Amino acid sequence: MKSLSILGSTGSIGLSTLDVVRRHPDRFSVAGLAEGHDVEALSRQIREFNPSIVSVRDEASAAQLRDMLDGNLPEICWGIDGAARVGEAEEADMVVSAIVGAAGLVPTVRAIKAGKDIALANKETLVVAGQLVSDLVRKHNVRLLPVDSEHSAIFQSLEGHRTEDIERIILTASGGPFRTTPAEELLRVGPEQALKHPQWDMGAKITIDSATLMNKGLEVIEAHWLFGMPADRIGVVVHPQSIIHSMVEYIDGCVMAQLGAPDMRAPIAYALSFPERCESGIQKLDLTKVATLTFEEPDTERFPSLRLAFDALRAGGTYPAVLNAANEIAVASFLDRQIGFTDIPAIVEKTMDAHKPENTVDLDHYLAVDRWARETAAAMTL
Template structure:
């Protein structure tokens, strides 16, 4: 039986992970949960899965959670330190890293240092500190298994093949809600429009990232570190049906793709049970019913966030950390209706242009670049 801890248990990935666990009580045991604001849902998860310890966002939430719990009360921690403690505890042998944003970096690093295998849904961990995390994974001899559907697809398509035979990896993108929206119309799109993703059900931040295509840009940087591929060997195609989750093209011209319904439980189940497979609960793929699969070039003029991510990857140093931090600030401002949709990428670009990049070594240096970018982006917005 595999014991797991889940960072971000009340988010979309965490909920889907627990659904996979629910289907396989003989295979998986939950030892720890770390959550954010949704204390009510966390209480339900505690009653069902009975973890040894949990972590909440802040100390105020501890009392609220206590009031909601019945007879069974696990140890309750709080804050970033609490999430890191859950990730590095003796109980789990695998940690599902699903906290949204750069906030997931510290507990994921703690888990790696504690020798835990990582099921990575927090792409920002590698975007912000890819070199550091990659070095730690090698040093502590742990597995870093991708949970993002695109990276899981690439991982599966690479299985049994030599890296030197790869021509390029191809990430697919749905195109989001504004795939056919003109540049002029994008200036006036509202929050409700941006939150209506055509294929996936995700949290607000990731949904907005999909709408700007920054999510795909962050995935490009993540793919670089996961698969040791340079920027010029990473391609992106828009695939509105979200059935082909990504592809690998080989030097002989053959392309291997992974297909499936757009449901995160499939890549989660693969990561949890690797190298075996287990039932995920997703709907079986009916290609006859789907009928047509289409592909388009991404438009980096209308969606400059994708271009900025490629620029950050090629420039290296602290640029990816700055890209991510500025984007988190800009998306939060858009969600608060303080800036327009097109201002998200514009804020990121201005922050990157103002940055004096350096080559980070220690974790504190990555975090310093992150803080600088947040402060700078906030100033541009205000």
């Protein structure tokens, strides 16, 4: 029996994780749950999975949760520290890190220091502080297992092969809802259109990131840290059907790919049960119905966010942290209708241009850079 703490339990990854747990009560249990937005949903999860510790956004939410629950209460905490305490829970064998954005960094770092294996769905943890997190994973001898479908696909395609035989890794991208939209029409795009992803059911922030291709850019940086590949050995292709989740090309010309329906329960189930596999609940893939798989080069003129992510990776240091923080602010401003769709990458680029390069492996320094970038980007949205 593997006991889990789930950070971000009421988001799309958290809900999918709990569905996998629900299907395998003999294999998985829940030690802790942390959420930031939906106290009512958390109360239902507590009644079903009986965790020993939970965390909510703030003290007011904690009081609200206590009022909702009857009988024996779990330990209730709040804020970033509360989420970190859930990750550190003594009973937990593995932590599913699925808090959206840079807010997931501190709880994930503390879970690693507590010796917990990490199922990583929070790519920003590696984007913001990849060197620090990688060093801590080695120091504390824990496993960092990818949950993003692309990185899970690469992980699976690498199994049984030598690192020195890799030519490059290839991330696939759906292309988002505006794959064929002319550049001039992108100027008039609103949140309603951008939130209509053609393949995946995701939260608002990651859906907008998919529309700008920033999500793929963040995944490029994550792939660098997970698999030790430099920027010039990471490729991206647009694959609208989202059936091939990513590929590994080897020096002999062979390409290994992982295929499956676009459903996050598959990579979640693999991370939870590794090195074994378990039933995930996803629809079985019928290639005769898929019929056609197509691929295109990404258009970095219409979608400059992908180029900016490669620039940040090549620049190194704290540039990826600046990229991520500025993007989070810009996306939130777009969803609030303060800026336009094409303003998102423009604000990110201006914030990166204003940054003075720094090298650090200190958590407080990363967090300070994150704050600076947020304040700088926010000033551009006014």
